Amino acid sequence: MLKTEIVDILLVEDSPQDAELMIRALRKRNVANPLYLVKDGAEALDFLFCKGDYSDRSLTDPPRVILLDLKLPKVSGLEVLKKIKSDERTRTIPVVVVTSSREDPDIKAAYELGANSYVVKMVDFDSFLECMSNIGLYWVLVNQPPV
Numbered sequence: 001m002l003k004t005e006i007v008d009i010l011l012v013e014d015s016p017q018d019a020e021l022m023i024r025a026l027r028k029r030n031v032a033n034p035l036y037l038v039k040d041g042a043e044a045l046d047f048l049f050c051k052g053d054y055s056d057r058s059l060t061d062p063p064r065v066i067l068l069d070l071k072l073p074k075v076s077g078l079e080v081l082k083k084i085k086s087d088e089r090t091r092t093i094p095v096v097v098v099t100s101s102r103e104d105p106d107i108k109a110a111y112e113l114g115a116n117s118y119v120v121k122m123v124d125f126d127s128f129l130e131c132m133s134n135i136g137l138y139w140v141l142v143n144q145p146p147v
Contacts, residue, residue: 008035
C-alpha cells in the first residue's frame with residue numbers, strides 16, 4: 001500500500017494470529033474497505049500523525065475507524081488512545097478497543113480516555129469472527145462520521 005492511499009480501517013495489533021482473524025472476519029462479510037495493519041503503539045502514532053515512515057501521509061485523510069489492541073509493544077494502547085483523543089485533529093476518529101483484557105480498570109480507563117467501544121477478544125473462533133465482522137460493518141458502512 002502506498003502511504004498516500006486512503007485507509008478506512010487502521011488495525012493496531014501486535015499478534016499476527018489475532019490480526020489475521022480480524023482481517024478474515026472483515027473480508028468474510030465483504031468489508032473490502034482499505035485496511036492497514038500496524039504492529040505497535042509507536043507505529044500507530046506515526047501513522048496517525050504522519051511522522052517517520054508515514055511523513056508523506058496527510059492528516060486530512062484519517063481512518064474511518066481504528067481497531068486498537070491495549071497490550072502493545074513500545075507504546076501501550078491506552079497511551080495511543082489518550083494521544084488520539086487529546087488531539088483535535090484526530091479526536092473524532094472512532095476507536096474500538098479490541099483486546100483480551102476483561103479487567104475493569106482497563107475497561108474504565110479506555111472509556112475515560114474516549115474509546116467509542118470496548119470488545120473483549122473471544123476464545124470461540126466463530127463468535128469472534130461474527131463479532132469482528134459486525135464491528136466492521138457498523139463502523140465502516142453504517143456509522144456517519146463528521147465532515
